[in-house]
Amino acid sequence: MAGHRQALTAMQAGLASCHVCGKLQSCTADHCVRCGSRLYQRKPFSVQRSWAFLITALILYLPANLYPIMNTTSLGVKDEKTIIGGVILLWSMKSYPVAVIIFTASIVIPLLKFLVISLLLFSIWKGHSGKLNQQTRLFRIIEYIGPWSMIDVFVVILLVALIQFGGIATVLPGSAAMAFAGMVITTMLSAISFDTRLLWDSE
């Protein structure tokens, strides 16, 4: 533990730490003395922006899961696979580790992100404190694992590029691929807009 505990937050002391470079300074200035970014004590419109991105992500989550992520044509036979269809196929082919990785990255992580961010946003809205330590840690975990959802998009990109043997088989990205990438990006933006300090302000 560093230093001895001060009972004040930076906001209560009339200070602000820059959101971009982290420099602690008086909150009276408009712009950070170190990096010149606009200075705020809390991220501006954090809750609204976080909700907006999260809802966009939720909307994208539907086509991402309902439409095929990959269209394969092999010897004239067309095959369209949704994300979950791909996971089931992998499982039936006894590729258990890969099935688990794709299922976790593509289905579980996005759902966890939706759940955790919306719970935390509700918690801020209601001014509930609850177990703030755990909520903060939960958010940091979600923030870290979020981008790993992109795995399936990268797999599609690689498969499309790899399987190009004329006539024998072709692999094309399905319409879900872009929806899915958009979903991952918007959940990341939602997490970036979220300000964990708002959780602690009600304490």
Added chain:
Amino acid sequence: MPEPNLPVDDLVACHSCDLLHEKTALGEGEKAWCSRCGSLLYRTNNNTIEISLALTIASLLLFLFAQLLPFLSIDVDGNKTTIYLISTIDTLSQLDNVLLGIAGALFLVIIPLGVLLLDLLLLSALYSNKRPLTLFARQLLLLIGRLAPWNMLEIFLLGVLVTIVKLASIAEISLHQGFWAFVALVMINLFVSTTLEPEELWQAIDKH
């Protein structure tokens, strides 16, 4: 026990919960944690500018190797295709899926290469110690910070491994120099990102 008259520079606010702490000197490799929420407050940098610069140059070379050398090849009944990382973008752009091509170009080439080049410029500016670099260096560090969350090389590596396992049942996959350069690049990147502290770079810029 608030010390109201402590200068601001002797204080640090937790980035997760905003609680103020008094800064204390840390030994090499030590970290300071928030007493209320347990988040990381600050840490000392084990890497000097010099080492970071050397690692950045190595990363740039590895990045070029990964992109331009054969990456992996797939063999189905004697039908062999070899791909280059850089050619995946080309293949995607030939399809009518323009957006996926753009996403691929951004995540596989533009963002990682951009971060590496910006790192190179910033670190060599700090290393050569020439004035005036302040405004220029600040802009560079700001850009690096903005791009950092979108740098997903290690995630792409897991994607490559998944692809290999998926294809292994129907075809023979062989890995080439480009792939190994990519693995080394990801390793170095992970090491640099856990040891290079933005706060110390800001302080290094402030000193000029």
